[in-house]
Amino acid sequence: MKAVVYEGVKKLAVKQVDPPSVHNDSIVVRVHTCAICGTDVKAYNIGIASIKPPVILGHEFIGSIEEVGRSVKGFSPEDRVTMATTLPCGHCLMCRRGLPNLCMDKSPVGTFINGAFAEYLEVPARGIEHGNLMKVPDSLSDIAGSISEPLGCVINSQNIAGVGFPDTVVVIGGGPLGLLQAESAKARGALKTVLIQRSKKRYEMAREFNIDHVVCSEGTDPVKYVLDLTDGFGADVVINAAPTREAVQLAFRLVAKSGRVSLFASVPKDNPLVEIDANHIHYGQISVFGASDSTAENHYEAMHLLAKGGISTDKLITHVLAIDDFFKGIDLINSREAMKVVIRPNG
Numbered sequence: 001m002k003a004v005v006y007e008g009v010k011k012l013a014v015k016q017v018d019p020p021s022v023h024n025d026s027i028v029v030r031v032h033t034c035a036i037c038g039t040d041v042k043a044y045n046i047g048i049a050s051i052k053p054p055v056i057l058g059h060e061f062i063g064s065i066e067e068v069g070r071s072v073k074g075f076s077p078e079d080r081v082t083m084a085t086t087l088p089c090g091h092c093l094m095c096r097r098g099l100p101n102l103c104m105d106k107s108p109v110g111t112f113i114n115g116a117f118a119e120y121l122e123v124p125a126r127g128i129e130h131g132n133l134m135k136v137p138d139s140l141s142d143i144a145g146s147i148s149e150p151l152g153c154v155i156n157s158q159n160i161a162g163v164g165f166p167d168t169v170v171v172i173g174g175g176p177l178g179l180l181q182a183e184s185a186k187a188r189g190a191l192k193t194v195l196i197q198r199s200k201k202r203y204e205m206a207r208e209f210n211i212d213h214v215v216c217s218e219g220t221d222p223v224k225y226v227l228d229l230t231d232g233f234g235a236d237v238v239i240n241a242a243p244t245r246e247a248v249q250l251a252f253r254l255v256a257k258s259g260r261v262s263l264f265a266s267v268p269k270d271n272p273l274v275e276i277d278a279n280h281i282h283y284g285q286i287s288v289f290g291a292s293d294s295t296a297e298n299h300y301e302a303m304h305l306l307a308k309g310g311i312s313t314d315k316l317i318t319h320v321l322a323i324d325d326f327f328k329g330i331d332l333i334n335s336r337e338a339m340k341v342v343i344r345p346n347g
């Protein structure tokens with residue numbers, strides 16, 4: 001079968017590999033669609049140290065079950081499925097606390113075990129036992145459904161920060177995840193949603209989405225804009241979805257007293273220190289939250305939000321390509337021509 005194989009830093013190949021075979025306790029899935037994630041692009045551009053080569057990339061997928069292992073219950077051939085990426089151990093302290101996304105012995109699909117940029121993918125017992133693999137509702141298309149994983153990560157962060165009615169929610173960064181953050185906040189009942197984007201190109205793209213206010217910070221002062229919009233108070237929730245230290249600092253200038261800041265995006269690994277006024281947090285009673293990855297519950301919620309039509313997937317998914325065009329997809333993302341690119345491994 002054809003697959004996208006990560007073979008080391010700056011080494012990625014679309015090539016023929018042996019298809020997986022089913023085991024007693026596993027399931028083999030025929031992949032319909034798999035979206036390219038920032039992680040995949042990063043692996044191609046600069047390499048990711050935690051990825052164990054050789055491994056097939058891809059974790060944002062929808063497929064149908066090809067074969068079910070003899071001891072597996074609850075799934076049948078032809079079931080359409082998707083999967084939460086991080087397969088937890090189920091026994092460590094984090095798993096015991098109901099935080100499988102923070103599992104200390106996790107095996108993520110598409111970086112640690114073979115992923116879904118391939119015609120077929122094997123789901124090991126771990127992915128079945130802990131509820132990661134799940135059936136997809138008929139109303140959700142293969143293409144739209146491949147956004148379930150990134151949207152699950154967004155839902156994780158919004159659950160942690162308690163986003164809902166009647167919050168004014170400001171999102172910094174108009175990439176795919178920032179757009180998902182803003183539209184998800186709206187779907188959860190946010191009173192006002194604001195998206196701040198620096199570059200003009202993505203600002204113009206973001207204006208097409210279901211977001212109340214889109215601000216281009218190249219021409220408009222985002223702090224003044226948000227203060228004017230909120231009678232001088234600032235935002236109830238600020239979510240940083242831009243991978244820079246400046247964006248983290250901006251978040252604290254946008255948040256109201258008693259507000260919440262979610263550090264959803266990471267900052268460059270080689271320079272992660274950010275200077276923040278601790279007294280501003282202290283006197284303002286500001287809460288700061290981290291958020292990373294998603295759980296099977298988050299993934300399930302995301303899948304149903306997509307099925308309900310709560311997210312502009314038609315605008316977010318700008319390209320659908322064959323697996324042979326994988327590198328074209330990477331180029332489209334690197335040049336910012338594309339938002340989300342979906343690959344169809346089986347044509």
Ligand SMILES: [Zn+2]
Nearest residue numbers: 037060149150
């Ligand atoms: Zn992803």
Ligand SMILES: [Zn+2]
Nearest residue numbers: 089092095103
């Ligand atoms: Zn664990």
